[in-house]
Amino acid sequence: MQEAMEDKENVSVVDYKMVTFSLAGKDYAIDIMQVKEIAKTGRFTYVPNTLPFVLGVYNLRGEIIPIIDLRLFFNIDIPTRDDNSVENMLIVSVGDQLFGVVVDAIDKVIGIQKSKIQPPHPLFGDINIKYIYGVVECQDHLYILLDIERIFNARISAKDKDNGMDNVYVNSSVGEVMPTQMNTQAVSHTASKPDAAALKQETASEQDYKFVVEELRNLKKFYVSDINEEWVKARFNQWSSEKGAGNSQLQSEKDADEFLGPFWSKCNGTWWTKQYADEVYKLLPENNAKQIVVWNPGCGKGIESYSLACVLKRRYPNSKIRIYAHEIDLLNVSNAPLLSIPDTNANDWYSPYVTKKVSGEYTFNQEIKDIVMFEYHDCTNSNSLPMVDIVFARDVLSMLPVESQNMVVGDFDEKLKGNGIIILGAGESLGKGSNWGEKTVDSLTYFNKQ
The missing domain is CATH 2.40.50.180 (CheA-289, Domain 4)
Structure with a gap:
C-alpha cells in the first residue's frame, strides 16, 4: 500500500x-x-x-x-x-x-x-x-x-x-544588427558609479559620458573603444544638448536604441538601395586579379552578403569571386541560401542577378549563389581563410568586447593582402595615427595597409 x-x-x-x-x-x-x-x-x-x-x-x-x-x-x-x-x-x-x-x-x-x-x-x-x-x-x-x-x-x-534564467548564456552574435533586432541578453541595470573621490576631479559632463559608455555596454552589448569612440563622443555631445543638463544618462533599452540610432550603417539588415549599391561600387578599388576573395563576418540573414555579391560581380565582371560569409546565428546561416527577394527589390537594381521560381517568388540566380559560402563561424575564433582582398565588416567590431575587437583587427591584418581593403561601419574607424591608411569616397570609407 x-x-x-x-x-x-x-x-x-x-x-x-x-x-x-x-x-x-x-x-x-x-x-x-x-x-x-x-x-x-x-x-x-x-x-x-x-x-x-x-x-x-x-x-x-x-x-x-x-x-x-x-x-x-x-x-x-x-x-x-x-x-x-x-x-x-x-x-x-x-x-x-x-x-x-x-x-x-x-x-x-x-x-x-x-x-x-x-x-x-x-x-x-x-x-x-x-x-x-x-x-x-x-x-x-x-x-x-x-x-x-x-x-x-x-x-x-x-x-x-x-523563471530567472535570463543569465543562462550571453548571445554574442555579431550579424546584421538593427536597433530593433539587436540581441539583448544582458541584464538591464544601472552601471555602477565610480569612486566618489574620483568624481570630484571630473566634470559633470565627463561623469555622464562614463555612465553612457557603461550603459551602452550593459543595455546593448555595445563596447566603446578606439574603433568607435570618436562617433560616441560626438553623439554624446549632441545627445546632451538635446536632453538638457542632467538628463543625458541612458535609463532603459529604449534610450540606448535612440542613442545608437544614427550609428548603424545604411541598409544594415535591409535590402540595399540603388544609391547605396552605387556608393559601394565607387568605393571598390581597381583589381585585375583572376580571383577576388572577400571575408564578410556577421553576415546575418544573408541580405548583406548577396547584395555585396551583386555589386562585386558588377565591379569585377572578369574575376572569380568568393565571399566567405560568417555568422554564429544558426537560424540565419541555415536559412540564408533559401533567401527570397521581395518583388519591389527584384525589379530594382537587383534585377540582373535574380531569377523567378515556379512559385512566383524571386531568388538570386545560380551565379550569385555560387559566389557566397555561408559558414557557421564565430569571427573571434581562428579560421582557415585564405588571404583576402576585401574585409566587409560593417557594425561588427562594436558589438565585441574590446579585447575581442583587437584580436579580430589582428586577424584582419593577418588575412588581408597587401593591396586589400577593409570596409567597416559608418561609425567605426581603425584609429587615427595607426598603421592603416584611410580613403573616403562620397559617404563611405575604406582602410588599407600603409
Missing part, C-alpha cells in the same frame, strides 16, 4: 516532459514543448553552399524547413550515408521557425520532476557543455538534456526570463 502511495505521489509531481533519443550510443533529451512531431524520412533536397551539417531542406506539408544532422553538428562520427536511407528526425520549434533534427534513434517520452535536473558537467557527453541545459537520471539512464535554443542561438523566451 505504501509503495502504491509513493508511486502515486511521484506521478503527481511530474512537471516536465522530455523526448529522449540517442547519439553515438548515449542518451539525450529535448523539452517536449519544443518538439512538434517525430518523422522518418530521407527525401531531403540538397542546397548548395550550405554547412556540412545541413543535409538540405524538406517539404513538411507545404512548409520548407531546413534539416540539421545533430551528429555532424557535434562532430560525432556517423556511418556512410546511403542515398536511399531513412533518417530518424525530430521536428523542433525554435521561436517561430521549424527545423528537422536528425538523430540516431528516437526512444520515448519521459515525465520527470524539473527539480531533479542537475547542472551540466564537462564529463557528460561528447559535446560542448554550452549546448547542455542539464542532466537528469531516470529509469536507470542518465539523460543529457540539450538546450535547443542555445544550439540555434535563439533568444531566451520570456517564460525562461520569468
Whole structure:
C-alpha cells in the first residue's frame, strides 16, 4: 500500500516532459514543448553552399524547413550515408521557425520532476557543455538534456526570463544588427558609479559620458573603444544638448536604441538601395586579379552578403569571386541560401542577378549563389581563410568586447593582402595615427595597409 502511495505521489509531481533519443550510443533529451512531431524520412533536397551539417531542406506539408544532422553538428562520427536511407528526425520549434533534427534513434517520452535536473558537467557527453541545459537520471539512464535554443542561438523566451534564467548564456552574435533586432541578453541595470573621490576631479559632463559608455555596454552589448569612440563622443555631445543638463544618462533599452540610432550603417539588415549599391561600387578599388576573395563576418540573414555579391560581380565582371560569409546565428546561416527577394527589390537594381521560381517568388540566380559560402563561424575564433582582398565588416567590431575587437583587427591584418581593403561601419574607424591608411569616397570609407 505504501509503495502504491509513493508511486502515486511521484506521478503527481511530474512537471516536465522530455523526448529522449540517442547519439553515438548515449542518451539525450529535448523539452517536449519544443518538439512538434517525430518523422522518418530521407527525401531531403540538397542546397548548395550550405554547412556540412545541413543535409538540405524538406517539404513538411507545404512548409520548407531546413534539416540539421545533430551528429555532424557535434562532430560525432556517423556511418556512410546511403542515398536511399531513412533518417530518424525530430521536428523542433525554435521561436517561430521549424527545423528537422536528425538523430540516431528516437526512444520515448519521459515525465520527470524539473527539480531533479542537475547542472551540466564537462564529463557528460561528447559535446560542448554550452549546448547542455542539464542532466537528469531516470529509469536507470542518465539523460543529457540539450538546450535547443542555445544550439540555434535563439533568444531566451520570456517564460525562461520569468523563471530567472535570463543569465543562462550571453548571445554574442555579431550579424546584421538593427536597433530593433539587436540581441539583448544582458541584464538591464544601472552601471555602477565610480569612486566618489574620483568624481570630484571630473566634470559633470565627463561623469555622464562614463555612465553612457557603461550603459551602452550593459543595455546593448555595445563596447566603446578606439574603433568607435570618436562617433560616441560626438553623439554624446549632441545627445546632451538635446536632453538638457542632467538628463543625458541612458535609463532603459529604449534610450540606448535612440542613442545608437544614427550609428548603424545604411541598409544594415535591409535590402540595399540603388544609391547605396552605387556608393559601394565607387568605393571598390581597381583589381585585375583572376580571383577576388572577400571575408564578410556577421553576415546575418544573408541580405548583406548577396547584395555585396551583386555589386562585386558588377565591379569585377572578369574575376572569380568568393565571399566567405560568417555568422554564429544558426537560424540565419541555415536559412540564408533559401533567401527570397521581395518583388519591389527584384525589379530594382537587383534585377540582373535574380531569377523567378515556379512559385512566383524571386531568388538570386545560380551565379550569385555560387559566389557566397555561408559558414557557421564565430569571427573571434581562428579560421582557415585564405588571404583576402576585401574585409566587409560593417557594425561588427562594436558589438565585441574590446579585447575581442583587437584580436579580430589582428586577424584582419593577418588575412588581408597587401593591396586589400577593409570596409567597416559608418561609425567605426581603425584609429587615427595607426598603421592603416584611410580613403573616403562620397559617404563611405575604406582602410588599407600603409
